[in-house]
Amino acid sequence: MKVSLKWLRDYVPVTEAASEIAHKLTMAGLEVEGMQVIGGDWKNIFVGEILAINPHPNADRLRLATVNLGSKQVTVVCGAPNLTIGDKIAFAEVGAELIDGHTGQKAQLKPAKIRGVVSEGMICSEKELGISGTHEGILVLPQSVQLGMLLADYMGDTILDIAVTSNRPDCMSVIGVAREVAAQTDKQVSVRAPAYAEEGPAIHSLAAIEIKAPDLCPRYCASLITGVKIGPSPSWLQQRLLASGMRPINNVVDVTNYVMLEYGQPLHAFDFKKVQDHRIEVRRAQEGEPFKTLDDIDRKLTKDMLVIADGKRAVAVAGIMGGQSTEVTDATAEILIESATFNAAVIHRGSLALNLRTEASLRFEKGLSRELPLIALKRATQLMVELTGCRVAKGIIDVYPGKEDSKQILFSAWEVKRLLGVDLSVDEIIRTLEKLSFECESTGIAEEILVTVPWWRTDVTNKADLTEEVARIIGYESIPTTMLSSSLPEPQTLPMRSFRQKTQDIMVHCGFQEIITYSLTSMEMLQKLSPKNEYIGPQPVRTAHPMSRELEYLRTSLRPGILATLVRNQRYKEATINLFEIGKIFLYKEKDLPEEREMLCAVLSSAQPKLFWRGNADPVDFYVAKGVVETLLSQLGIEAAFNPGDDASLLSGRNAVIVVDGDPVGVLGEVHPRVARAFDINDTAYLIEIDLEKLFSYRNDVKSYTPISRYPSTIRDIALLVDVAVSYEQIRKVIAASPLVNQVILFDLYSGEQVPQGKKSLAIRIIYQSAEHTLTDAEVDEVHKEILDILNHEFGVTLRS
Amino acid sequence: MLDKVEWLASQAFADLNKIANLKDLEDWRVRYLGRKSDFSQILRSLSALSPDERRVVGARANDLKVKLEETLTQKKSSLEDVVLSSSAEALDVTLPGRPVKAGRLHPVTQILNEVCDIFIGMGFQVAEGPQVEWEYYNFEALNMPADHAARDSFATLWMDYESEPGHRPMLLRTHTSPVQVRVMERTRPPIRIIVPGRVYRYEATDATHEWMFNQIEGLAIDTNITLADLKGTLYEFARSIFGKDRKVRFRCDYFPFVEPGVDMAIDCFMCAGAGCRLCGYTGWIEIMGAGMVHPDVLRRVGIDPDVYSGFAFGMGVERIPILRYGIDDIRLFFGNDLKFLQQF
């Protein structure tokens, strides 16, 4: 809402600087987002009058104008087409700061000789003065302006650009803002009651109004004017519209707009001769009802919308926009002025559905006061009389099915203390609220106050609202700053959060960079996860109106995001790229919110071994990835087994399922080359994916202590010949099962020359140790032999000599 | 006997002087102080002497042995110094060390942790809730019924699910505030929670807009919680996260689910309040919206607003690193360029 400070002064005697007003309004909830000073640097610009116009001796398109400045006369060269003798104009003397009409830059006016004639200044256009972009002709001022006065004294103004919050439609008006300014600066608002003469037959005999949807239209007022002469508005009105960001059109439309800006009540003018049967109905639209709005667009209405209709058809979408059939034209002479209240939700829904946000709908949708239409209608009628020379039919039609009593709220000083933490006396609170025209009455009971809400404050309905009013006036800065002293809630932890944080930390310590990717993805990306490029995941949840095809589905997997991120970073040729993300995936559920599962996904890729002067780093392979999983699980206190897996995104044979307690909790393996290609991944990549919520359920927060053995350990290294089909885990289990075995370490795996076909050689270090005594060689020998016997018996394992 | 002791000692000292390496020194030790050395034999044979002689010779021999051992220790340490300080083993300390692959948390995670820790320190507990929500929790329960004008400020991503023809009640939450309602429904005061999490808006992205971002929401409910407590809590937070010298401004603002409503801003650290591009020439940077929980919100979850009161606040998380590090494009956060992520 753009508000002219000059206009504000019509209602409240503002003496404070504009910046101070802006600050006060901002602090009180009406944020001033910008301030535009008009004429702040018009130091040498005066009101002049064109006395004479003569041709330029050396140029056809230029003329010499003699300008009377009251105290003196000057001659200037001027090229404007609209020079007229007798017009009042803005004259800039040499030295004035003007905007160059061509470059748009501010420049100082220099003495000039134009085509041989000295020009003693300049007659200004609106653009040169910086009030609009118009540069076609000079600015013509009204005749009433005093000759020789500083233009700044006449036209100078400050425009406050106020972001009005949606609870304060009353402040989408100059008078509304004036009330706030008055309250903030301890002044009174004065608004003159409109008055005009009525004549001729009564409006009731000329027009009929019926509200068929009283639930959506609590009040409808109308006046009727005849003998209207359509023409331009006077310049003061045009100027105020322009200052408020509205374009002047003609006197009738301008008056409706002016009163809307002044009071906040949207009005509509119907060409009464075109209103069929001279009858107005307010009713719900029919489903599919066609209607051509003022902007020349054919629209289809729905039964959720409200229309104004005459005896035959709809003539306006109520509260949003009028129609062409009853539009005011230059030939219009009789006008029915509408001033009504409509249901806020209906207007909001309708304007969204029609994609038609108008100045009217933006006000109605926030809920206007039902007391406003009559006041605004009278003001508009008065201005119509003054500006269009019309006559007013006797009376006003006021259909008011939704009349309400004024709101009363039982308030108390105790409530202020309770919500604000400020001690104010009943008197202080009453004085504060009265600044905003709340009527207050001490009930005599304790600290109680009976408050009557002024009719324009549709937003104030309860004690909390009144408390905010008190806070706004005393100022939020005057409220003390204290620390919470109330009791603490029951201790409660979010174990999943700690578990997630621990997981994040471990991954970071394992050298992984955390990433965060979008929760929405495309079917195309999800399909790429299968080597056959077909979607194989669980049913995804779709957005109703996707922002784009790339963001259509809630992700059912973290894989696409992390693989795409890997590709995006490949160009850096980082030796290894290790990424992980912890985030939610979304799984469809019948008639319910999707299941949100927290997943961990990590990827390792090695473009080339990192260059290092003492030998390059080891390349990434399956076992590097597995080491990460093992580290993660062991740090989390979880024991897992790794079984051969069949995840479709991973290459068969390099693909493991991570199993905890018989439950598969994740996978790990080499990204299938076809999947990698689909994502444009150039190098071998390894993927880890773990269901964090499953893992969480197996977490082991209880740590146990095993005493450290004080006795020395004995080391035995052996090389075993094992069938290729036998897994290392099978061998390890046998060895580890022996109570004296403290640790089993595989330190070499070999097959090839010197190893028979179908066999592999495992070099294993077994560390024997007892918690109770020093082991003798004989003891170790016995156990060692026992282990080898079992291995031989169960798997045909032999010692490699 | 005494003469022999004196002679041995002088012999030993003389030999020691000539020794120039650790190997010779060890030979010397064995020869003069070892178990089979003359010295040891003399000390062992003292018992054969008369008591008087034993006392004199024994004392002198022991004395000399201690001196020899002391001199040996000194000689050994000085010979070792020579060896250790010889330059044969010197490394080129300017050669690069072996790179250790280090990971990092995403900057948004880092900030979330930091902010949570600040509030945990003030007695708040972390709560979480679903990202896909019912319209009821996202809007209605927060005083924004269908067709309420305030919904316009939340461009909503609706899910493709119709509970009845034409009615889509499922959405991606536009703020973390629905979690407030869920917590209040299942917990009785006192309540003190913070809610970190992702939120979504139907929005075209550019340098200052992103359709997905993170918020942190706070809620405290009890008897006698005041706007003054809200100011104190947020003031402490602002100073913890933006520095002890920050000025904080509280002004009236409107959010449908709080009353009175509050906007909190900090003074601009680029221009110190003078006005610049960062602060939109106001000198202040708005950080979060807050206020006292609206009585209707409390009533809806069965908390009596005449007995209990409380405050709520909410802020965008990415805004903090954007301001702190001068990040000029919000899209960098989820673009996941390592060159960006590895700066934090």
Ligand SMILES: [Zn+2]
């Ligand atoms: Zn600044």
